[in-house]
Amino acid sequence: MNIDDLLNDPIQYVKKTAQSCGRNVVAFFPVGVPIELIHAANLQQFPLIIMSEDFSAADAYMHTFACSLSRSVLQKFLSGDLDFVKAFIIPDICDSLWSLYNIVKLTDPNRKLYLFHYPPKKDDKSLNYFKGEIIKLWEFLKELSLSQSSEEILKDSITKFNEQRKLLRKLNNMRKSNSPPFSGTDFFKLMLAAFFMPVEHHIDMLNSILGNIEKWGTKKEGVRLLVSGHMVENVALIELIEESGGLIVADDMDIGSRHFSQDLAVRKDIFAGIAEHYLMTPSPYRHSVEDRAEYILKLAKEFDASGVIFLIRKFCDPYLFDYPILRRMLEEEGIPSLLLEYEFPFSAAILRNRVEAFIEMLR
Amino acid sequence: MYVAGIDVGAATAKCVIMDDGEIVGYEIIPVSYDLSESAKRVFNATLKKLGISADEIKSVVSTGYGRYNVPFAKKQVTEISCHGRGAIFLIPSTRTIIDIGGQDTKVIAINERGRVLDFVMNDKCAAGTGRFLEVMARVLDVKVEEMGEIALRAKKKVKISSTCTVFAESEVINHLVHKVPREDIIAGLVDAISSRVAALAQRVTIRPDVILTGGVAKNEAVRRSLSEKLGLEILRPKEPQIVGAIGAALFARDILQGKR
Numbered sequence: 001m002n003i004d005d006l007l008n009d010p011i012q013y014v015k016k017t018a019q020s021c022g023r024n025v026v027a028f029f030p031v032g033v034p035i036e037l038i039h040a041a042n043l044q045q046f047p048l049i050i051m052s053e054d055f056s057a058a059d060a061y062m063h064t065f066a067c068s069l070s071r072s073v074l075q076k077f078l079s080g081d082l083d084f085v086k087a088f089i090i091p092d093i094c095d096s097l098w099s100l101y102n103i104v105k106l107t108d109p110n111r112k113l114y115l116f117h118y119p120p121k122k123d124d125k126s127l128n129y130f131k132g133e134i135i136k137l138w139e140f141l142k143e144l145s146l147s148q149s150s151e152e153i154l155k156d157s158i159t160k161f162n163e164q165r166k167l168l169r170k171l172n173n174m175r176k177s178n179s180p181p182f183s184g185t186d187f188f189k190l191m192l193a194a195f196f197m198p199v200e201h202h203i204d205m206l207n208s209i210l211g212n213i214e215k216w217g218t219k220k221e222g223v224r225l226l227v228s229g230h231m232v233e234n235v236a237l238i239e240l241i242e243e244s245g246g247l248i249v250a251d252d253m254d255i256g257s258r259h260f261s262q263d264l265a266v267r268k269d270i271f272a273g274i275a276e277h278y279l280m281t282p283s284p285y286r287h288s289v290e291d292r293a294e295y296i297l298k299l300a301k302e303f304d305a306s307g308v309i310f311l312i313r314k315f316c317d318p319y320l321f322d323y324p325i326l327r328r329m330l331e332e333e334g335i336p337s338l339l340l341e342y343e344f345p346f347s348a349a350i351l352r353n354r355v356e357a358f359i360e361m362l363r
Numbered sequence: 364m365y366v367a368g369i370d371v372g373a374a375t376a377k378c379v380i381m382d383d384g385e386i387v388g389y390e391i392i393p394v395s396y397d398l399s400e401s402a403k404r405v406f407n408a409t410l411k412k413l414g415i416s417a418d419e420i421k422s423v424v425s426t427g428y429g430r431y432n433v434p435f436a437k438k439q440v441t442e443i444s445c446h447g448r449g450a451i452f453l454i455p456s457t458r459t460i461i462d463i464g465g466q467d468t469k470v471i472a473i474n475e476r477g478r479v480l481d482f483v484m485n486d487k488c489a490a491g492t493g494r495f496l497e498v499m500a501r502v503l504d505v506k507v508e509e510m511g512e513i514a515l516r517a518k519k520k521v522k523i524s525s526t527c528t529v530f531a532e533s534e535v536i537n538h539l540v541h542k543v544p545r546e547d548i549i550a551g552l553v554d555a556i557s558s559r560v561a562a563l564a565q566r567v568t569i570r571p572d573v574i575l576t577g578g579v580a581k582n583e584a585v586r587r588s589l590s591e592k593l594g595l596e597i598l599r600p601k602e603p604q605i606v607g608a609i610g611a612a613l614f615a616r617d618i619l620q621g622k623r
Contacts, residue, residue, distance in 0.1 A: 360441055
């Protein structure tokens with residue numbers, strides 16, 4: 001199955017892969033949930049992205065100012081399309097996901113749910129607390145597994161994901177060039193695949209791409225941009241930016257550079273290492289906005305981005321609360337930014353108008 | 364040598380024809396559902412007014428929401444960039460533009476050459492746009508162009524608290540039920556629209572001179588109320604609806620001169 005087929009029907013992809021590997025499926029929101037734990041428990045990971053643009057069933061339970069991601073997942077859940085999912089990991093990062101957790105619990109009391117808690121700070125106490133949460137999640141996942149697991153296996157999983165991270169960094173660094181060999185659209189497709197595919201398959205894919213980089217992807221010219229947000233669950237959004245004269249050369253996203261910017265260090269206390277890795281990556285759910293600004297500025301400089309587009313799903317509180325401060329901070333550093341708030345299904349004409357105006361401004 | 368700028372907006376289509384950097388004529392028409400037809404119609408009406416033929420127009424640039432529906436345009440430029448160019452042409456001291464159109468409201472910061480430095484647009488709903496006033500004009504049985512003058516006669520203004528245009532319409536009906544004078548309701552609506560626009564404007568760094576453009580700029584009460592809320596004088600070009608089309612015509616001239 002190629003990436004486009006996977007993205008056209010992610011549910012079918014997950015079902016087939018789990019079946020062929022003989023694994024149970026665990027769905028999770030890609031907001032910094034340690035994917036290594038799912039892999040080490042020999043479970044098939046299922047990153048929850050927008051899978052429905054019809055929210056009619058979900059809207060009977062959830063207020064319309066919940067984000068389209070939570071409403072789309074609820075819609076699929078209520079329709080029975082996610083019945084094959086053994087368990088859901090729902091992080092407590094925002095009100096929409098809390099609401100989703102409660103509705104799922106109410107409508108299907110027997111469904112296995114794991115509410116994953118993050119500490120809001122990154123001090124020693126928080127780190128210790130988070131380590132405890134990770135151990136609890138690990139125990140939960142091991143119970144779902146059809147095979148035995150151990151800390152040794154977890155170490156192997158971390159090594160594999162670090163190999164994937166290294167290859168993604170190698171590819172990502174090529175975007176620093178004046179004329180990158182591939183577009184932002186190509187890269188985001190590959191990033192989505194990184195979260196869906198078994199890591200071993202994805203590593204093979206990355207090696208084959210790196211071995212023949214000239215033949216992979218589409219070379220594009222355009223105004224160099226950095227995108228910041230949660231993830232690009234629909235690459236049509238990135239295509240729209242690149243068709244309007246932009247070229248995405250860097251990102252500050254969960255399904256993006258936050259996943260691969262640093263290796264996960266294997267410590268003697270393996271869970272402390274995992275906690276540190278996921279807690280230290282700047283994100284709006286558990287960090288000060290200054291950390292995020294520093295991360296974005298560093299990326300913008302390294303990748304020579306002329307501007308930043310904040311690609312934020314409507315009603316996504318964690319990102320929208322950070323935005324006005326980040327905008328000011330970037331402005332002080334002379335980096336122009338644009339807020340592109342989108343909803344699914346999105347209105348291409350309205351978004352295109354803003355992107356074209358932003359690019360005309362940067363040219 | 365003649366050049367033209369065509370601005371196909373959500374409510375009206377505007378065409379400006381320039382010759383050697385001077386405006387020689389313009390037209391404003393309401394748009395139909397067929398934006399290409401509206402573009403052609405406004406172009407032909409302007410040509411007819413000036414007594415010149417389409418062949419004499421050496422370059423056309425289109426802008427506005429329907430800019431890709433103008434097949435005879437050489438280039439499309441967003442209304443944001445066009446407003447920057449047009450504003451500097453009309454009032455060279457302009458540094459901030461507040462444009463209240465039929466469907467959207469934008470605030471644009473520009474430099475002394477009319478280049479855009481920053482911009483924000485409304486992205487929630489029709490509240491704070493020309494459409495808001497159009498809807499209310501229908502309920503109040505007044506012409507939208509008379510609303511400014513009526514509002515200035517108000518003794519007091521009612522509070523319109525709903526952000527949503529549809530809910531605000533219900534509030535207006537409720538005031539009518541309670542026999543609140545029409546001018547007081549319109550003054551309340553003017554206050555509501557200018558509050559929303561002022562909140563949007565403060566997201567960019569506002570530098571004087573500030574000019575108000577778009578169809579709603581013709582409403583003197585909105586201009587005064589906005590000026591009061593932002594605490595600075597707001598200027599208005601003689602014809603505030605054609606600023607984008609002027610900018611487009613200037614971009615059309617650039618093409619002839621080999622720029623951009």
